[in-house]
Amino acid sequence: MTRPPVRPPRKNPILRTRLPTLPPAARSRVALGLTAAAARGRFELQVCRDCGTVQYPPREACRACLSPRLDWRVQDGNGELVAETTLRHSHELFFRERMPWRLGLIKLDSGPLVVAHLHGDCGSPPARVRVRAHLDRAGQAALLALPDKDTPHMADDRELRELTCDPKFRKVLVTDAKTPLGQALVEGLAGAGADLVWAGAAEPWKKPPGFERVKALPQVAIVPLDLTDSRAVKELAGEIGGRVDILINNADHHRNFGIAARDGVETARAEMDINYFGLLRLAQEFAPAMRARGADGPSSAVAWVNVLSVFALSNFPPHGTYSASKAAALSLSQCLRAELAPAGVRVINVFPGPIDDEWNQTLPPPKIAPARLAADIVTALRGGAEDVFPGDVAQDWLERWRDNPKALERELAAMPKQ
Amino acid sequence: MSDTVLSRLLAELAGGRIRVVDLTQTLSSDFPQIVLPPEMGQAWPFRIEEASRYDARGPGWYWNNFSCSEHTGTHFDAPIHWISGRHLPDNSTDTIAVEKFVAPACVFDCSREAAADADFLLTVDFLRQWERRHGRIAAGSWVLMRTDWSKRTDPAAYQNIDETGQHTPGPDTDAVRFLIEERRVLGFGSEAIGTDAGQAFHLKPPYPCHYYMHGSGRFGLQCLTNLHLLPPVGSVIIAAPLKIKEGSGSPLRVLALVPQSLPAPGMSRATRKKSKTNGMRKRRR
Numbered sequence: 001m002t003r004p005p006v007r008p009p010r011k012n013p014i015l016r017t018r019l020p021t022l023p024p025a026a027r028s029r030v031a032l033g034l035t036a037a038a039a040r041g042r043f044e045l046q047v048c049r050d051c052g053t054v055q056y057p058p059r060e061a062c063r064a065c066l067s068p069r070l071d072w073r074v075q076d077g078n079g080e081l082v083a084e085t086t087l088r089h090s091h092e093l094f095f096r097e098r099m100p101w102r103l104g105l106i107k108l109d110s111g112p113l114v115v116a117h118l119h120g121d122c123g124s125p126p127a128r129v130r131v132r133a134h135l136d137r138a139g140q141a142a143l144l145a146l147p148d149k150d151t152p153h154m155a156d157d158r159e160l161r162e163l164t165c166d167p168k169f170r171k172v173l174v175t176d177a178k179t180p181l182g183q184a185l186v187e188g189l190a191g192a193g194a195d196l197v198w199a200g201a202a203e204p205w206k207k208p209p210g211f212e213r214v215k216a217l218p219q220v221a222i223v224p225l226d227l228t229d230s231r232a233v234k235e236l237a238g239e240i241g242g243r244v245d246i247l248i249n250n251a252d253h254h255r256n257f258g259i260a261a262r263d264g265v266e267t268a269r270a271e272m273d274i275n276y277f278g279l280l281r282l283a284q285e286f287a288p289a290m291r292a293r294g295a296d297g298p299s300s301a302v303a304w305v306n307v308l309s310v311f312a313l314s315n316f317p318p319h320g321t322y323s324a325s326k327a328a329a330l331s332l333s334q335c336l337r338a339e340l341a342p343a344g345v346r347v348i349n350v351f352p353g354p355i356d357d358e359w360n361q362t363l364p365p366p367k368i369a370p371a372r373l374a375a376d377i378v379t380a381l382r383g384g385a386e387d388v389f390p391g392d393v394a395q396d397w398l399e400r401w402r403d404n405p406k407a408l409e410r411e412l413a414a415m416p417k418q
Numbered sequence: 419m420s421d422t423v424l425s426r427l428l429a430e431l432a433g434g435r436i437r438v439v440d441l442t443q444t445l446s447s448d449f450p451q452i453v454l455p456p457e458m459g460q461a462w463p464f465r466i467e468e469a470s471r472y473d474a475r476g477p478g479w480y481w482n483n484f485s486c487s488e489h490t491g492t493h494f495d496a497p498i499h500w501i502s503g504r505h506l507p508d509n510s511t512d513t514i515a516v517e518k519f520v521a522p523a524c525v526f527d528c529s530r531e532a533a534a535d536a537d538f539l540l541t542v543d544f545l546r547q548w549e550r551r552h553g554r555i556a557a558g559s560w561v562l563m564r565t566d567w568s569k570r571t572d573p574a575a576y577q578n579i580d581e582t583g584q585h586t587p588g589p590d591t592d593a594v595r596f597l598i599e600e601r602r603v604l605g606f607g608s609e610a611i612g613t614d615a616g617q618a619f620h621l622k623p624p625y626p627c628h629y630y631m632h633g634s635g636r637f638g639l640q641c642l643t644n645l646h647l648l649p650p651v652g653s654v655i656i657a658a659p660l661k662i663k664e665g666s667g668s669p670l671r672v673l674a675l676v677p678q679s680l681p682a683p684g685m686s687r688a689t690r691k692k693s694k695t696n697g698m699r700k701r702r703r
Binding site for chain 1: 447448450453457459460463465466467468572573574576577578579
């Protein structure tokens with residue numbers, strides 16, 4: 001059984017902060033199919049279109065009939081643990097630093113035999129297990145076998161925690177705690193066991209409803225943060241940057257205009273200033289310290305979350321300039337992801353559909369409630385994905401976009417103006 | 419230098435018999451900007467980005483690029499700022515006659531009233547009482563409403579916004595019209611974020627100080643500070659906005675020349691006593 005979580009001891013300040021090491025990251029292009037699915041929180045394997053064989057590891061052709069017509073299909077991951085071993089020696093620095101390490105051989109019900117990291121609560125073989133694909137610290141898919149049924153304190157398993165960014169015992173910065181989403185995030189993180197939540201607040205003279213309640217939470221510290229203000233971002237990074245384990249950038253400027261509906265560029269510029277340049281300012285000031293703390297003990301720097309929008313994938317003309325700013329932020333987040341990768345810090349992009357807030361007032365439902373979105377973000381931190389599409393609208397758009405981006409562009413252009 | 423008015427002025431300045439008082443708030447990103455409903459066009463707050471600081475971006479020099487609204491920080495309002503002044507001649511920062519940028523000032527001390535009531539409105543009655551003590555307001559003067567609002571260094575207290583909007587002092591409609599029609603002042607200056615009161619949207623007309631002052635070719639100065647260092651009369655204001663083409667206003671450095679023979683109320687015994695009691699004494703009649 002996983003032991004109940006214990007607060008990690010304080011850092012010994014006379015010891016050097018260790019540098020992050022990563023699990024092996026090299027993958028063939030075809031093997032990246034596993035990563036592409038894991039990035040969205042799915043476990044997919046190649047399935048032969050001709051003979052139906054499910055295969056692992058990924059290959060260029062079907063191992064049964066040599067057909068090149070292979071489709072990536074979602075797997076339920078159920079199977080039987082047939083053998084296990086505990087690694088006590090490795091030439092890979094990442095595993096060397098984490099010995100002993102338990103591995104298992106699992107016969108999936110769908111056919112293939114896979115090697116997976118083994119959760120501590122998995123019984124000895126033979127035992128039923130659930131295999132999941134998580135991104136590891138190198139940002140590549142790794143298979144993990146979980147026990148057949150959930151166990152107490154399951155999330156605190158040592159091997160699992162290496163594959164997740166659990167906020168428990170970690171210190172989190174939420175860049176805009178004043179919005180309904182920001183408030184729900186702060187409360188959700190406090191509820192998830194975060195040690196400390198820095199709640200960013202711009203324009204101290206504006207006091208939105210509900211903010212006082214958030215301020216009163218014992219884990220919460222209000223910090224002045226306006227992403228349009230480079231000096232303020234730098235100052236805050238100087239004060240707390242070396243302690244931020246998880247940064248959640250939910251600051252957002254959203255107005256609903258296309259090109260023709262608003263004269264001038266002021267609104268579009270304000271959107272870019274927060275949604276794009278705000279991310280850039282944050283990344284310049286906070287990422288360096290996080291890069292340095294990728295292996296800073298059990299509560300190291302682990303994740304950077306950007307709340308983007310499904311509009312980042314394809315422009316929603318009634319909110320055209322907003323969509324463009326989110327597309328810019330998406331592009332920049334890929335740069336940030338590449339720069340944080342050597343430290344094992346995961347960049348999680350969240351692509352919600354319309355949030356049920358003031359700026360989507362006239363959009364018809366379904367719209368995702370801020371509290372639901374916040375809960376999904378906390379869940380994402382406990383999971384193994386880096387691209388998260390919470391809610392039905394986002395899922396629908398994602399599937400349409402993956403299926404045929406040009407068709408989605410036409411469909412969005414044809415949507416009635418709200 | 420021969421003995422001229424200017425040489426005597428310089429001598430007075432050098433001898434400290436005329437003080438130069440800075441009436442300007444520091445331009446910084448912490449200073450609040452005017453709040454409008456979020457769907458409207460907004461005034462940019464002051465923001466600054468480093469271009470280089472003796473580093474790889476510019477090895478021998480330090481400089482910044484800054485951005486702000488024409489109406490950020492301590493700033494000047496030109497008549498073209500308001501719809502009532504849009505058709506006046508020479509109504510923008512680049513066309514206003516430069517002679518108007520140097521002018522005498524009358525300072526109305528409303529600090530007690532503003533401390534007791536954030537929504538305090540300056541009235542004609544108040545102005546007539548002021549004139550009984552300090553003399554008639556001279557035509558062409560800046561009239562400056564001292565409220566000590568600039569001493570509210572906490573931005574939230576300075577903005578003083580609640581669910582019903584902003585609560586800051588300003589003039590009422592009749593006072594504005596009196597200053598324009600009967601005293602022909604140059605413009606109106608305030609310590610708060612607008613020349614109009616925070617609740618002036620509900621006056622008739624909305625924002626009377628903007629409406630009438632700019633509609634009659636007069637100016638505004640906002641976010642002033644250090645008005646407590648000025649005498650009620652006798653100081654001279656130097657307030658020249660940036661020469662922005664068709665500018666509706668501009669941030670600027672506002673200076674006051676204050677003869678030392680005239681004691682500033684900030685230096686008087688009465689004021690020292692008042693500050694000890696935190697401005698909570700009974701209203702002065």
